[in-house]
Every structure is written in structure tokens, then in C-alpha cells.
Amino acid sequence: MIIVAERLNATRKAVREAIEKKDEALIIKEATDQYAAGADIIDVNAGAHPDREEADMTWMIDIVQGAVDVRISIDSSSSAVIIKNIHKLTKTPMINSVSLETKKLSEMRPALTEREADVVALCMDDAGLPKSADQAYDNALRMVKTLEGLGIAREHIFLDPLVQTISADHTKGLMVLETIERIRADIQGVHIVCGLSNISYGMPERFLLNRTFLVLAVGAGLDAAIIDPLDKKLTTAVTAAEMLLGNDPYCRNYLTQYRKNNIIP
Amino acid sequence: MIIVAERLNATRKAVREAIEKKDEALIIKEATDQYAAGADIIDVNAGAHPDREEADMTWMIDIVQGAVDVRISIDSSSSAVIIKNIHKLTKTPMINSVSLETKKLSEMRPALTEREADVVALCMDDAGLPKSADQAYDNALRMVKTLEGLGIAREHIFLDPLVQTISADHTKGLMVLETIERIRADIQGVHIVCGLSNISYGMPERFLLNRTFLVLAVGAGLDAAIIDPLDKKLTTAVTAAEMLLGNDPYCRNYLTQYRKNNIIP
Numbered sequence: 001m002i003i004v005a006e007r008l009n010a011t012r013k014a015v016r017e018a019i020e021k022k023d024e025a026l027i028i029k030e031a032t033d034q035y036a037a038g039a040d041i042i043d044v045n046a047g048a049h050p051d052r053e054e055a056d057m058t059w060m061i062d063i064v065q066g067a068v069d070v071r072i073s074i075d076s077s078s079s080a081v082i083i084k085n086i087h088k089l090t091k092t093p094m095i096n097s098v099s100l101e102t103k104k105l106s107e108m109r110p111a112l113t114e115r116e117a118d119v120v121a122l123c124m125d126d127a128g129l130p131k132s133a134d135q136a137y138d139n140a141l142r143m144v145k146t147l148e149g150l151g152i153a154r155e156h157i158f159l160d161p162l163v164q165t166i167s168a169d170h171t172k173g174l175m176v177l178e179t180i181e182r183i184r185a186d187i188q189g190v191h192i193v194c195g196l197s198n199i200s201y202g203m204p205e206r207f208l209l210n211r212t213f214l215v216l217a218v219g220a221g222l223d224a225a226i227i228d229p230l231d232k233k234l235t236t237a238v239t240a241a242e243m244l245l246g247n248d249p250y251c252r253n254y255l256t257q258y259r260k261n262n263i264i265p
Numbered sequence: 266m267i268i269v270a271e272r273l274n275a276t277r278k279a280v281r282e283a284i285e286k287k288d289e290a291l292i293i294k295e296a297t298d299q300y301a302a303g304a305d306i307i308d309v310n311a312g313a314h315p316d317r318e319e320a321d322m323t324w325m326i327d328i329v330q331g332a333v334d335v336r337i338s339i340d341s342s343s344s345a346v347i348i349k350n351i352h353k354l355t356k357t358p359m360i361n362s363v364s365l366e367t368k369k370l371s372e373m374r375p376a377l378t379e380r381e382a383d384v385v386a387l388c389m390d391d392a393g394l395p396k397s398a399d400q401a402y403d404n405a406l407r408m409v410k411t412l413e414g415l416g417i418a419r420e421h422i423f424l425d426p427l428v429q430t431i432s433a434d435h436t437k438g439l440m441v442l443e444t445i446e447r448i449r450a451d452i453q454g455v456h457i458v459c460g461l462s463n464i465s466y467g468m469p470e471r472f473l474l475n476r477t478f479l480v481l482a483v484g485a486g487l488d489a490a491i492i493d494p495l496d497k498k499l500t501t502a503v504t505a506a507e508m509l510l511g512n513d514p515y516c517r518n519y520l521t522q523y524r525k526n527n528i529i530p
Contacts, residue, residue, distance in 0.1 A: 166508065166509065166516060170513060170516050173508070173509040173510060174509075203516065203519070205528050209508075209509065212480055212505040213509050215477055215484075216509055219480075233530075236473065237477060240473060240474055240477040243435065243474075244439075244464070244477060244478050245481065246436045248435060251468065254468070263470050265470050265472060
């Protein structure tokens with residue numbers, strides 16, 4: 001399981017304020033805590049103020065890279081912010097995200113090909129969010145063809161089936177799980193990634209629902225997740241699920257995490 | 266999800282002692298508690314003393330049926346105990362269990378056909394436990410053919426893929442999940458049931474592992490489980506998984522259970 005750590009995101013109040021006050025200590029603490037908790041990649045979103053986002057992203061990347069020796073995911077809705085900052089990354093970049101929206105994809109093209117970056121590819125096009133597993137799978141297939149056409153290898157493509165809210169439509173969880181299963185069965189060599197929190201929006205006990213959904217998604221074929229690695233019940237669910245799915249030879253990782261007091265039931 | 270409640274089992278010390286002392290109160294309490302917690306079927310295992318099991322089973326069935334209006338699963342390794350007691354059941358019986366072991370199956374035949382009972386059918390034969398998902402699936406297919414040959418409809422067949430211990434072989438969880446997926450995809454109309462506790466034998470935090478495995482199994486196609494319905498974290502996992510899999514229209518059951526304080530994260 002590839003863990004993309006989500007806490008350094010300007011939609012969180014503490015991070016937004018740190019960006020505004022140029023509070024390096026908070027950024028360093030979030031980066032080091034997430035790395036220590038097992039993050040493979042640290043997502044960096046500096047979108048507090050659109051007019052300053054490019055400079056804020058540069059500032060955050062410098063701090064994170066100064067604090068920990070870890071891969072970074074540049075997370076921005078602005079192609080310019082990504083293009084201007086990707087060259088700063090010392091390790092293989094992840095770009096979060098691209099979609100089949102034609103304008104955005106053509107803007108992003110130089111950044112995509114320049115650094116052999118990993119790409120989070122949303123299964124949506126100009127028409128918006130997919131309405132069925134068929135449509136999401138069709139978007140995934142078109143996304144892979146488009147990105148391969150740009151010279152991006154499948155091992156760098158992280159398809160995101162786009163988790164939607166179950167309180168609005170109780171079939172949306174199943175839709176994502178079916179999309180994951182179909183991608184895993186039929187599109188060889190790609191990664192599948194998602195965020196979780198949309199699933200439980202508007203429902204009670206959101207953390208419980210998020211981690212139960214993650215277990216189901218890992219069972220369906222998810223191999224990467226954008227999560228909070230400091231949520232030990234969530235990482236416990238991942239560790240347990242990976243073991244139960246046969247991905248932990250001799251149950252070694254589970255037992256190691258247990259001895260480190262990281263298994264929280 | 267069909268919940269078969271497992272607590273009235275003579276392998277539990279309290280139940281064995283209640284059988285020995287003819288302590289009706291404990292049997293009544295376990296039956297009423299499990300029924301109140303949502304049991305669809307109450308499993309009754311009276312195997313404390315082989316020479317008295319038949320009479321003990323009669324005694325327990327009378328008490329459970331006197332206490333709650335619920336279906337009963339007669340759980341015994343003795344064909345005689347099942348055959349002698351099945352006529353006592355006022356509701357559709359479940360028989361736990363039969364397998365492809367030829368001698369036992371031929372002994373059980375009268376009991377199976379007499380009452381249109383549900384049958385827990387273990388995916389094993391005279392050769393013992395299956396060693397692979399292929400073998401378990403092959404046993405499942407032979408089991409269905411054999412039971413259909415005896416006149417038992419598929420809707421009464423509860424295939425049990427036989428959960429084995431992951432601490433002895435880290436592929437055993439995946440083996441069961443693959444067996445469940447294949448049965449669900451290829452053998453129409455049957456139920457799939459399992460117990461959980463074998464999976465975590467010898468590992469720390471067994472309850473966590475059991476409920477994580479249950480979520481994965483429900484995701485793979487399990488539609489019945491032999492569990493302790495008083496374990497609220499476990500029933501919460503079932504309720505949450507069912508909702509996330511689209512089996513809870515308008516999320517109504519999840520929200521109802523939440524209001525009843527039955528959702529324990």
C-alpha cells in the first residue's frame with residue numbers, strides 16, 4: 001500500500017494559517033510526523049490564496065524537503081503552480097491531479113512529461129463526475145490511453161475513481177468498489193488511488209465509515225490511498241487488511257506494527 | 266446479512282457448565298440477549314458430553330424456543346443428535362453442518378430432506394480441509410450437486426468455505442476470499458456463510474482481525490455469518506459494510522442503529 005499523506009493541505013485551518021504567517025514550525029512538524037507515521041509520499045497543497053499560491057507552494061516544498069527525505073505530491077488545481085514548482089522536487093514527483101478536462105490536460109502536458117512524474121488521474125472529463133461504474137471505468141480507460149499517448153508509462157498512472165457521498169446516494173460506495181475491481185481486473189500495470197472522506201460526508205461516525213470503506217477498497221484492488229497517516233485506527237485497518245489479503249509474508253509487518261504499539265483496534 | 270448467533274455453544278465454559286448443572290437461566294439469557302442483538306438464527310451446540318448430547322440438545326432447544334420466537338441451528342458433529350432433535354423445531358431448521366464426507370452425509374440424508382432445512386455445507390471431503398481456492402471451489406460445486414441430488418434447493422444451501430488460520434499460512438485469508446468471490450460469481454442462488462475466529466488464531470488483537478476479515482468477506486460476497494451478535498464493534502462493522510456496499514437503501518439501517526447507540530467505532 002502506497003500512503004500519500006494528506007495533512008499538509010491549505011483547506012485545513014491550521015495549515016492555511018501557517019502559510020499566512022509563514023509558520024515554518026507547523027509545516028516541519030506535520031511533515032516529520034507524517035513521515036514517521038509511514039507516509040510514502042507527502043501531499044503539499046498551498047492553495048490558501050490563489051494570487052500567492054505559486055510562491056506559497058515553493059515555500060512549503062522547500063520546508064518539507066529540508067525537514068524530511070521524502071517524495072512530494074504537488075497538489076493544486078492550478079496548472080501554473082504545478083509547472084512552476086515541479087523542478088524544485090529532488091525525488092520523483094507526484095502530480096495531484098489531472099483529469100480528462102481537455103483544457104487543463106493540455107496545459108499540464110509539459111509538467112507531465114518533464115520529470116517522469118507519478119500522476120493522480122481523476123476518472124472524470126469535461127462532463128463532470130461519473131454517474132455509474134461503467135462511466136467511471138470508461139473514463140479510466142480513456143485516461144490511460146490519453147496519458148500513454150503523452151508518453152507516460154502505466155506504472156506512473158494512479159487512477160482515482162472519485163469517491164462520492166453515500167448520504168446523497170446509497171449506491172455510490174458500491175459504484176467506486178466496482179470501478180476499482182474492474183480497473184484492477186482489466187487495466188494491467190496501473191495504480192489505483194483514492195481519498196476517503198467524501199464517502200462519509202453528512203453521516204455520523206465518519207472515521208469508522210472511512211476506514212471500513214478503505215478495507216473494502218483494498219479488498220477490491222486499491223493499492224494507494226490519500227489519507228491521514230496519524231489516524232492510527234485507519235493505518236491499523238490498512239495493516240490488518242493487507243495481512244488478511246495475503247500481502248504480508250509471515251504476517252511480519254502486522255506483528256512489527258503490533259510491537260511498536262501501532263495496532264489500535 | 267443473515268446473523269447466526271454462536272454463543273450457545275458447549276465449547277464455551279459457561280455454556281458447558283450450564284448444561285451440566287441444568288442452569289436454565291443462563292441458556293434463557295444467552296438466547297434472549299442474542300435475539301435482542303439481532304440474531305436471525307440461534308445456533309445451539311450441546312456437545313458437552315457425547316453420551317448425553319442428544320438429551321442435552323433436546324433440553325436446550327426446549328429452553329431456547331420457550332424463551333424466544335427464533336429459528337434454531339442444530340449444531341452437532343453427531344448425525345444421531347441432529348436426526349433425533351430436528352422434529353422438535355417449530356421454525357425452519359438450520360443444520361450445522363454437513364460435508365462431503367460420504368459416511369456422514371449418508372447418515373444425515375433423512376434429516377436433510379425431512380424438514381426443508383437450511384444446511385451449512387462445509388467445503389471439505391474425506392480428504393480434509395481444502396488446500397487452495399481451486400480445491401475449495403471444486404468442493405463447493407460438488408457439495409451443491411450432491412445436495413441438489415438429495416432434493417435440497419439452492420436457497421437452503423449455505424456453503425462454508427472454511428476459514429483457516431493465517432498465522433500458520435499468510436495466504437489462507439486470501440484463499441477464503443477468492444473462494445467466496447468465485448462461488449458468488451459462478452454458483453447462482455446459494456448462500457455463503459462462515460465463522461471467523463479461526464482466521465486470527467495465535468495472533469494479537471483477534472477481535473480487530475476477525476471484524477476486518479468479516480468486512481473483506483462481505484465485500485467478496487458473504488451473505489451470512491456465524492458470529493457473536495453481542496460484539497457491537499463486530500455488528501457495527503457488518504452494518505457499515507452493508508451500507509457502503511449499497512445494501513442499505515437511504516442508509517436507513519445504519520442511521521437507525523446509530524440512534525439506538527449500536528454503532529460502536
